[in-house]
Every structure is written in structure tokens, then in C-alpha cells.
Amino acid sequence: MSDGADHGGRSGTAGAAAVCRDCAAALPPGTRRCPKCGGRRLFRHPELHDLPIGHIDCDSFYATVEKRDRPELAAKPVIVGGDDHRGVVAACCYVARLSGVRSAMTIREALDRCPDAVIIRPDMAKYKEVGHRARAIMEAFTPLVEPISIDEAYLDLAGVEERLSISPAQALVEIVRRFETELRITASIGLSYNKLLAKIASDLDKPRGFSAIGRAEAAAFLAPRRVTILWGVGPALERKLFADGISRVADLQDKDEHWLVKRYGAMGRTLFRFARGDDPRRVEPESPSKSISSEETFDWDVTSPPALAAELRPLAQKVSRRMEREGLVGRSVVLKLKTKDFQQLTRSRRVEPTRDADAILAAGLSLLEKEADGRAFRLIGIGCTDLLRPDAAPEPELDLFGP
Structure with a gap:
């Protein structure tokens, strides 16, 4: 290497x-x-x-683009993310990282670690x-x-x-x-x-x-590394591997394929290959967007169903505009909620192919009605999946659970 x-x-x-x-x-x-x-x-x-x-x-893409457009920030710690303490860090420059700031950290914690940081709202366009x-x-x-x-x-x-x-x-x-x-x-x-x-x-x-x-x-390069260096090994699988005495890639290299498959199913075969530096996956050119969504993190926890519903309309409109720009329609609407203790909920509903904001909103409100039961939420989002071009849209399927 x-x-x-x-x-x-x-x-x-x-x-x-x-x-x-x-x-x-x-x-x-x-x-x-x-x-x-x-x-x-x-x-x-x-x-x-x-x-x-x-x-x-x-390298630190969002922050680099912002520094490019604002040269006076070149030597300063820059954080791209929500501009309030309830927001999260979307990206940060390497100067900010020296203070321990990381992506997905709350803005409050990031500012505790790096008080001089410049906070910039994301400009996704x-x-x-x-x-x-x-x-x-x-x-x-x-x-x-x-x-x-x-x-x-x-x-x-x-x-x-x-x-x-x-x-x-x-x-x-x-x-x-x-x-x-x-x-x-x-x-x-x-x-x-x-x-x-x-x-x-x-x-x-x-x-x-x-x-x-x-x-x-x-194989020699991988052997001393933690198993999390391998694609697909997240916290849950790492814990399971650790319970079996496997913490380094070398431990996987010592296991035969039959044992790994018996213990971890199809993922066992993948682990056997990856541990030896074998990856059969091909580079696949870009396919159309699989989903388009928009979300909002609240300044404070929200429990009121009407307040939650009010947040959905502008988000549905954003999704509709983006789908219009990309020339797509969606066949499923997805509602995303995050509780105050960071539990994430996603609910989906099949719809006739659409990019109409009102249709997206209606489906989202129907899903929200079942979840807005007094719990406190810190984030809400809505989006469309099963995307396709209108000229390729098949006949709409019956929604057995629809109105």
C-alpha cells in the first residue's frame, strides 16, 4: 500500500x-x-x-465549496449545517475537525468543541x-x-x-x-x-x-484491521462478530466459508470474500434517483398533530418541485419521523404515479394520522420512492388500503 x-x-x-x-x-x-x-x-x-x-x-465537499466562494473563511473552522442548536453538522472543514467536530454531531456539541466555528446553512442547489x-x-x-x-x-x-x-x-x-x-x-x-x-x-x-x-x-493489508473496515459491517454485525471472538479481519481469514455461511447466512459468504480482498461487485453507472425527499428538524420537540401536519405542506412542495425538475413521478409516498430520543420511524403508502404536491401531502397526512399520538418528535420528512419517467409509467395498481 x-x-x-x-x-x-x-x-x-x-x-x-x-x-x-x-x-x-x-x-x-x-x-x-x-x-x-x-x-x-x-x-x-x-x-x-x-x-x-x-x-x-x-474532501469535505460542502465546506470546501463554501470556502471556495468565501475566501475570507479559508483559514477558519467552517461547519455546514443547521444554524441553531437543534440542527446537526452536515459537513465540516478539516480545521474544524482538529477540534473534534464530526458530521452528524449536533450543532450545540460542535460549538462546544469549536466555539469559533462559522456556521453556514447548506445550499444544496x-x-x-x-x-x-x-x-x-x-x-x-x-x-x-x-x-x-x-x-x-x-x-x-x-x-x-x-x-x-x-x-x-x-x-x-x-x-x-x-x-x-x-x-x-x-x-x-x-x-x-x-x-x-x-x-x-x-x-x-x-x-x-x-x-x-x-x-x-x-490480504496482509486487511488482516490487522478492525472488521468494520469491510463494507457491510455496521455496529450490529460488529457486536455479533465480537461475541464470536472475531474483531480483526485476520480472525475472519482464519474461518472457513462453510462456518461463516452457517453462522451469518449470505453475509458470511461476503465476509469470507471481503476478508481476502475479493469483491465481485461491478462498477454500475448511475441509475435514476431511487427516492426524492425533504425533511425539517424542529427548534423544539413537537407533539401537536396540527403542528406536525403544517410542517408537511412546504416539504411536499419541495419534493414536488424537485421531481418536476428531474422529470420523474413517484409510486410510493414515504413519511419519516424522528422521536426526541432519536428513534427513526418510516411509513410508506402506495399511490398512483404522481409528482403533484397535494397528492403527496394527502398521502403523507394519512400516514401521519396514525403516528401523531402525542409522542414528541424532533424531525419530520416526506418523500417519494419507486420513481420513474411519466412516459414509462405502467397502469396504476389498485391500492387495497387506499380510500
Whole structure:
């Protein structure tokens, strides 16, 4: 495994091929300075030009975009999120992270840790515009771009050498270089032979990092890591694994596949593969949005059914406008509620294909009526799922539970 600096002196990389992080030139082993641009930011890896799967993760995306547009904030801790103490941190810059601020933390706690932080309300329209431009840059190099969120994506660059006469590693460097020059944002690169390891690699050296995990090193690299480094291992599964004496990936590597499948079902087979650096998942280009929603966190807990209902109308209108922009209709309406103790509830209702705000609101109110029983809620949201284009909409299904 190598990361973003020139590790030419590290065992296993000193004699490896390199790529210049400043101009994307491919360099032979032993090069200390790029002869093309004079740069010293060289990345080396023994399998550098043989790894086809990339993961690009923009660095603190929302906060970076805000700092880009407000240069006076460049050196200040910036938090993007609700501007009151009941809101949560959507993103924060690396200066704020030095004080212990993290995403999903309440604004109150974030300000306790970083009193000088500048709080900025999210501007999703602006972030999406930058995200779309970043997507266009990636798709200029490969059509196989799988977005994970507005600020990160997998790329399959297996055919880039034939098309553009550059290696996948060079393509990734050039993509991020264009992010910096054209969009004025930064990103970190993960390079490997599958999605699992490319994603892990991109987290190893942030911000503006470049890391790679090759075939020869994958199993040894994973072995000492906590099992949570593997995709799909969340807190619940981690607890179950720990109860079985499995805390590190090496513990999984010691188990045979039959035992893991017997103990954990289908996930056992996935764990067996991932623990050995094997991930058969392909990079899948973007499919249409699976859901569109809007939500609101209250300044104080709300128990009144009329007050909760009043909050739904503007949210339904926001969902309707976005569906209109994207040319979509939905066949299910989903209501989201979060109690004062952070328990999340989701309820859904099948509807005829629609993007009409009143129809969305009506379905949401019907769902809310069953849940607004005097409990205190701190968040409410509404959205549509089962999205499709109107010209592809099938005949509406009967709703046996509808009016």
C-alpha cells in the first residue's frame, strides 16, 4: 500500500513506477522529480498501472465549496449545517475537525468543541451544480462512473489506456487535477482492483491524497484491521462478530466459508470474500434517483398533530418541485419521523404515479394520522420512492388500503 507522498524510500516502492500528482505524467522507477513539470509530488506503487478501479472522494465537499466562494473563511473552522442548536453538522472543514467536530454531531456539541466555528446553512442547489460538473469531468474519461453520493464515486477505468493512451492511475490524477483547476475543489483518490479496496484506499490519505492497494498486498493489508473496515459491517454485525471472538479481519481469514455461511447466512459468504480482498461487485453507472425527499428538524420537540401536519405542506412542495425538475413521478409516498430520543420511524403508502404536491401531502397526512399520538418528535420528512419517467409509467395498481 502506498499513499499520496513520494515514498520512493519505502521497501517495495523505491523501484516502482510512479505518476506525477501535478501533471499526471507516467514516470519510470527511480525518478525523483518529474522531468515534464518539475514536480516532486510523485506517487509510487508496484502495481500502479495494473489497477483499474478508482474511488474518488471529494474532501469535505460542502465546506470546501463554501470556502471556495468565501475566501475570507479559508483559514477558519467552517461547519455546514443547521444554524441553531437543534440542527446537526452536515459537513465540516478539516480545521474544524482538529477540534473534534464530526458530521452528524449536533450543532450545540460542535460549538462546544469549536466555539469559533462559522456556521453556514447548506445550499444544496449549489452543491449539486458543482457535483454535476465533477461528474461530467469523470465521465469524460470513462462511462463507467457509479456515484455513491453527491461527492464520491467509483470509476472503472479498464479501457482508458486503449482510448486515451494513459493508465487508470494517470486518469485519476488528471480528473482530480481538473477538479482543482476548473471547480476549485479537492479530492482524494483510492486505486485498486475492486470496489471494496478502492474505497478503503481513498480513506487512507486525506485530504488531497492518493493511496493504492494491490493484489499482492491485499490480504496482509486487511488482516490487522478492525472488521468494520469491510463494507457491510455496521455496529450490529460488529457486536455479533465480537461475541464470536472475531474483531480483526485476520480472525475472519482464519474461518472457513462453510462456518461463516452457517453462522451469518449470505453475509458470511461476503465476509469470507471481503476478508481476502475479493469483491465481485461491478462498477454500475448511475441509475435514476431511487427516492426524492425533504425533511425539517424542529427548534423544539413537537407533539401537536396540527403542528406536525403544517410542517408537511412546504416539504411536499419541495419534493414536488424537485421531481418536476428531474422529470420523474413517484409510486410510493414515504413519511419519516424522528422521536426526541432519536428513534427513526418510516411509513410508506402506495399511490398512483404522481409528482403533484397535494397528492403527496394527502398521502403523507394519512400516514401521519396514525403516528401523531402525542409522542414528541424532533424531525419530520416526506418523500417519494419507486420513481420513474411519466412516459414509462405502467397502469396504476389498485391500492387495497387506499380510500
